[in-house]
Amino acid sequence: MNIAVCVKQIPDPASPYELDDENHWVVRPDDQVLDDTDKSGVEIALQLAEATEGTVTVYSMGPTGGQQGLRTALAMGADRAVVIDDEALRGSDALTTARVLSAAMTQEGFDLVVTGTESTDGYSGVMPQMMSELLDVPCLSFARKVEAADGAITIERQTAGGYDVVTAPAPALVTVTAGVEPRYPTFKGIMQAKSKPVSTLTAADLGIESETGQMIRSVEPVEARAAGEIVEDDGDAYIKIVETLEQAKVI
């Protein structure tokens, strides 16, 4: 099975990201990392590829920078990467991103697309669904478990109160929640990743013009909650908690 995985390089979440003053876009340093939520997607894709003697191609749109994030996905075991890095695509919204990634996958071919459920920096949470519509495939979303057998993809789809089992014939798009523990790259994997092919495409290669139908008008700090009382537990802190519960009239 030919598996396409969407990954995003994001600013290291350990240091809060910044917005530029002019357009309010996320400032993207050269040393972006692989979004944690995408690691599960890469893991699922690798497992399915191993089970079906398939291949895994990672797709990413955005400034490539030092490629750390991409190399992490390749070091985990993905075979190659396709990057769409184009200044003209800066500030694209989810729909443009979906158009770009779908066009690249259509050009390269796929049996299954795997994505996370939302990126850690953007959080629009609808980009994979947009891709499924553009690719004309079922969207097997919020999967905590994925299996491929006899040309069909079957998932456990998380719902508000439990899960549904959903199945569809390939090709399909699957969005995975972080329910699967991603593998750590091995030393061998890291070394091999350095020589794995990374091809770069532009918007023009895919025949896409960047457009956006939304504009950020203002960004203002939100008034923070008033700071509360912090106590060091000396063995009696639980009494403080009981008092707080009493004040809140829940006991």
Added chain:
Amino acid sequence: MNIWVFAEEDEGVPSTGSLELISKAQTHGDVHVFYLGAGSDASFAALGDHGASDVYHFDAGDTLASAPASAAMATLVESADIVLFGAGNMDRDIAGRLAARMGRPVISNALDFDGTDTITVFSEILGGTLGISTEFTAKSPAIIVTRPKAFTAEPTGGVTPTVHTVEMPDTGRSGGATVTERHVEASEGPNLEVAAVVVSGGRGLGSGDKFDMMHELAGLLGGAVGGTRAVVDAGWVPYSYQVGQTGKTVKPSVYIACGISGAMQHLVGMKGSATIIAINKDPDAPIFGLADLGVVGDVHKVVPQLIEALKARS
């Protein structure tokens, strides 16, 4: 203004989130509801009571609803000004497909919206520290995905709505997904989203069996148990427990965070709580920035002491 709301059935009645959206929408204009589920006179009446003037009922049966529902909606909402969605998984699935089908942008995580000719959406980013206003500059309809509990469900005593039945459209390959099994993972005690007290555990608990302690504490307070994304990912508790950006949003009278550091993704789901109590051994944990009472200490000592103290009172 012509507003459409996507509403979904939950255990035979319209979901609370759906009624919240309809209540908000009816303050802006005529509300048309696309209702996904088996449907019943009582459900339709509830939609009307919250402000729906007409209901387009769609039952997808065992077909995964996202593809056919978005195709059906695309025709219906062509002349709408706004199409509103909640934050549920099916909401996001349909909103995304609908937007791509119609070639319109989606603005997500909305806490509010306003405007007549131009629609502006208000949302918060970076764990709720920055508020942003985003304007739709594309052709209508403006497709908006809202945060849970952004609005309050209020009956308006509205009339019984006119109900139209939406036929299953042929969506070919996209519509080829089937739901073969449905499982409910029951959790003990009151519903997490409406409980007056929520006791939540994070990685700091150390292991999944420590959730017994969370359940015991919640039981004594008549509350519900929640968890962070990290503990759900670790398999300690099911996804239905998850509080945060990608889980549930809770606004209880008291939220007790046990061994939770306070990742932004978690804070977004609980910062609206009236009183926040946090217990964590790391004095620099971000959760202390929001806590009304922060206890720097060992959750394995403080929580058992608290449980004993509460037992002694009852």
